[in-house]
Structures are given as C-alpha cells and as structure tokens.
Amino acid sequence: MAGSEGEDRRKDGADSGADVERPARDRRLPAPPADLRDALLAHYDRHARPLPWRADTDPYRVWVSEVMLQQTRVETVVPYYQAWMRRFPTLETLADAPEEAVLKAWEGLGYYRRARNLARGARVVRERFGGRLPADVGDLRSIPGVGEYTAGAVASIAFGRPEPAVDGNVRRVLARLCDRPEPTAGWLRDTASTLVCPERPGDFNQALMELGATLCTPRRPACGDCPWSGWCRARAAGTQEARPLPGRRAPVPLRRIDCVVVVRGANHRSAPRLLVRRRSTEGLLGGLWEFPERVALPGIARGVPLDPVRHTFTHFRAEYRPALVRVEPGAEVAVDAAAGPTRWVTPAAAARLALPVTQRRILQAALAVLTEG
Ligand code: SF4
Structure with a gap:
C-alpha cells in the first residue's frame, strides 16, 4: 500500500x-x-x-x-x-x-x-x-x-x-x-x-x-x-x-490497408447485402466488425475506389484504401476464414454493428455510392 x-x-x-x-x-x-x-x-x-x-x-x-x-x-x-x-x-x-x-x-x-x-x-x-x-x-x-x-x-x-x-x-x-x-x-x-x-x-x-x-x-x-x-x-x-522533458518517440510507421466492400445483389430487386467480418476478440479492435482485406472475387468483378480513410493508432498510422465491388447474387466470394467469421448484412444491419470509426466512414462512403446507383 x-x-x-x-x-x-x-x-x-x-x-x-x-x-x-x-x-x-x-x-x-x-x-x-x-x-x-x-x-x-x-x-x-x-x-x-x-x-x-x-x-x-x-x-x-x-x-x-x-x-x-x-x-x-x-x-x-x-x-x-x-x-x-x-x-x-x-x-x-x-x-x-x-x-x-x-x-x-x-x-x-x-x-x-x-x-x-x-x-x-x-x-x-x-x-x-x-x-x-x-x-x-x-x-x-x-x-x-x-x-x-x-x-x-x-x-x-x-x-x-x-x-x-x-x-x-x-x-x-x-x-x-x-x-x-x-x-x-x-x-x-x-x-x-x-x-x-x-x-x-x-x-x-x-x-x-x-x-x-x-x-x-x-x-x-x-x-x-x-x-x-x-x-x-x-x-x-x-x-x-x-517540464517534463518529452520522451523520445519512436517513428510511427504507416500501414496501407486495401479492403473491399463487397456488395451482392445491388441493382436487383432484393436489398443489397454487404460482406462484413468480425475481428478476433483479442488484439487491436478485437470483436469489432470490418470490411475484409483479402478477398477472392469472381474475375469479372470491377471495383470502384472509395476515398482513403486515415487514422492514427497508438503504434502506427493506417491508411485504408477501400474499393466497392458489386457481385452477382449467387457469386462465389472467398475470404480468409481464419481471420474471423463473415456475414452478409443489409446496409441497415451493417450500421447497427459495432464498427471502428474508420469502418463506419468506409460504410458511409459505400452507401453514398450505392444510393447514387
Ligand atoms: S503548476 Fe503548472 S500552471 Fe501552476 S504555476 Fe506551475 S507550471 Fe504554472
């Protein structure tokens, strides 16, 4: 004591x-x-x-x-x-x-x-x-x-x-x-x-x-x-x-992260579904949802780049470079399963998930593109 x-x-x-x-x-x-x-x-x-x-x-x-x-x-x-x-x-x-x-x-x-x-x-x-x-x-x-x-x-x-x-x-x-x-x-x-x-x-x-x-x-x-x-x-x-003297700070590295907002069923009669993944419960942003990074898409899928989103974490700066990709309703989409469980959700359900601030900004940018058609 x-x-x-x-x-x-x-x-x-x-x-x-x-x-x-x-x-x-x-x-x-x-x-x-x-x-x-x-x-x-x-x-x-x-x-x-x-x-x-x-x-x-x-x-x-x-x-x-x-x-x-x-x-x-x-x-x-x-x-x-x-x-x-x-x-x-x-x-x-x-x-x-x-x-x-x-x-x-x-x-x-x-x-x-x-x-x-x-x-x-x-x-x-x-x-x-x-x-x-x-x-x-x-x-x-x-x-x-x-x-x-x-x-x-x-x-x-x-x-x-x-x-x-x-x-x-x-x-x-x-x-x-x-x-x-x-x-x-x-x-x-x-x-x-x-x-x-x-x-x-x-x-x-x-x-x-x-x-x-x-x-x-x-x-x-x-x-x-x-x-x-x-x-x-x-x-x-x-x-x-x-006072006190500033500590010596290690340089903060920049990490570029390519991620994908995969949209299934957009422009069709059914409501679009977005692919999201839950991060492992341990580690950075553990348990929160995000748009996945490594995604194997059908060859014909074309991406629309969204604005980059930057964020400073404690030990690194991140620059997310998202792209929005539309795929047909039955398209095969493979995601690194080991990185966490995935789910297809409507835009409204995506908004209700626990999302880090960067992923919420990506969601908003993606929804703006989808709304424009
Ligand atoms: S404690 Fe801080 S605010 Fe107060 S006199 Fe000292 S330096 Fe100034």
Whole structure:
C-alpha cells in the first residue's frame, strides 16, 4: 500500500521536541503538503467542473468514468458515459451484457480493449467479490484492466482511501511543481502519496488531474490562475513548458490497408447485402466488425475506389484504401476464414454493428455510392 501522509511525515530537526506536529518539510516539495493541499482544494471547490460522474461516488460509476477517461478528453467522454449508464446502470447489467452490445456502446471511443476489460472485470467482481467492487488497491488491481492508476482513482474517489492516482496530467503538474525534468514512476508515486489529502483523497486526486487538464496544460500553462503559482519551481525558473522533458518517440510507421466492400445483389430487386467480418476478440479492435482485406472475387468483378480513410493508432498510422465491388447474387466470394467469421448484412444491419470509426466512414462512403446507383 502507498504511504499515507502520516507515514511520510517528518518533523523539522530544530523543533523536534515541540508538542505540536509541524507540517512536513519534504525537500522534494516546494511547500508543506498541507499548504499545497489546502490551496488546491480551495481552488477546486470554487472551480470544479460539474461532470456527471461527480454526482455520486458509486464505485461502479467511478470505475466506468475512470476507464473511459483514459487517453480520452472529458468532453468526449460525457455523452458516452451518460449513454452507458442508461444502457448498463449497474455492474450486474454490465456483467450480463453480450460483448457485442458492450462494444457497440463503446463505438467511437477507441482503445476497445478497455470496454472488453470492463465487461470481463464486471464478471470477475461478481464472481470473486460478490458483485461489489473492493476498496483495497491490491484487490482492485486483480480485476482485468485495472492498473495502478485506476485502482488509486477508484480507491480514493469511491472509498475515501488516501491513495495516489498518477495519470499524464498529474505527472506534468508534479514535474513542474518540483521542476523535475524526468520524473520516474517511483518518484511520482511517492510524491503523489505524500501530497494526497487524507481527509478528501478523492477530491484531491480529481483536483490535481483537473489542474493539469485545465490550467497546467502541456503548452502555455495558465500560471496566473494556478493555486500553486506562488510555490511552483518551474514557474520560478521559467521552465514550465520544458517540464517534463518529452520522451523520445519512436517513428510511427504507416500501414496501407486495401479492403473491399463487397456488395451482392445491388441493382436487383432484393436489398443489397454487404460482406462484413468480425475481428478476433483479442488484439487491436478485437470483436469489432470490418470490411475484409483479402478477398477472392469472381474475375469479372470491377471495383470502384472509395476515398482513403486515415487514422492514427497508438503504434502506427493506417491508411485504408477501400474499393466497392458489386457481385452477382449467387457469386462465389472467398475470404480468409481464419481471420474471423463473415456475414452478409443489409446496409441497415451493417450500421447497427459495432464498427471502428474508420469502418463506419468506409460504410458511409459505400452507401453514398450505392444510393447514387
Ligand atoms: S504555476 Fe504554472 S507550471 Fe506551475 S503548476 Fe501552476 S500552471 Fe503548472
């Protein structure tokens, strides 16, 4: 378990005999933790954004919001969170939901592994913890998809445990407060543990994240409005934008992907059917549907190129180069079966599938061509 403030607290040597315990002086920090806490929480109490997941501290709701907020902006998350809570209002409803419905509710948020892990995690919580999320960070971390950050966030926000929760925003704020060019994970954990408010750990962690999201932004931080501006070492040194130093990034390769929207029965009396394939449930975009890549078509089939669709994934950039190909109703179409099950669906049914954002754009382009005739 991370150290509580009490464990980290040291008395100043000169006054070690005094009866009243003085606020800790920690050389890492430019001010006593209590002063930093008070200033940050007072600012948060005045300026906290009224976000839907702040309405209560129900552990399931906190968990879902924290997972959605990973790598995703608050404004993007709000409508997804509200729709999710209508669709899966309790951990039980999520544990019972088919994966397809879970992925559909996540469609467009990206990093779909998070959604699959939430559903898997809900079932683990039901089996192992009687349907109630545990309060202990060690127990929380045994749940699929719950790492150090999420465990700390849930423990502090939902259960009032004085645990640190270090995300990218917190890393930036602490690096600047202490003017650390390259904060290590251990340093960040220790510093956040020392700072976290024992009385209001959840509010404190949210306040710290919000400071990074709203004022202590990567570029041009609004130091004039910051509750820590009087103490901030990076501000004093003028090094804010150089803290923390950017990591060396590996070049992101470009991958070109030729895919085919095969349309059967278009221009005939029957409704057209589109060929889609479900990706394997593990790995990138697992469990979502797509237009297949390797397709053996009848020799006479001619393709109409659709506009390329570009997307940046974590480790590569993708350029999809789709083509629309019409085939006769009984035509033989062979697809790499090992890559996942295929299905012929009407355009309306295709639109209801859980599709990654790139595949939805390809579908829209294909439907525009089909509508034109
Ligand atoms: S003073 Fe500026 S750099 Fe320092 S924590 Fe506040 S916003 Fe960030």
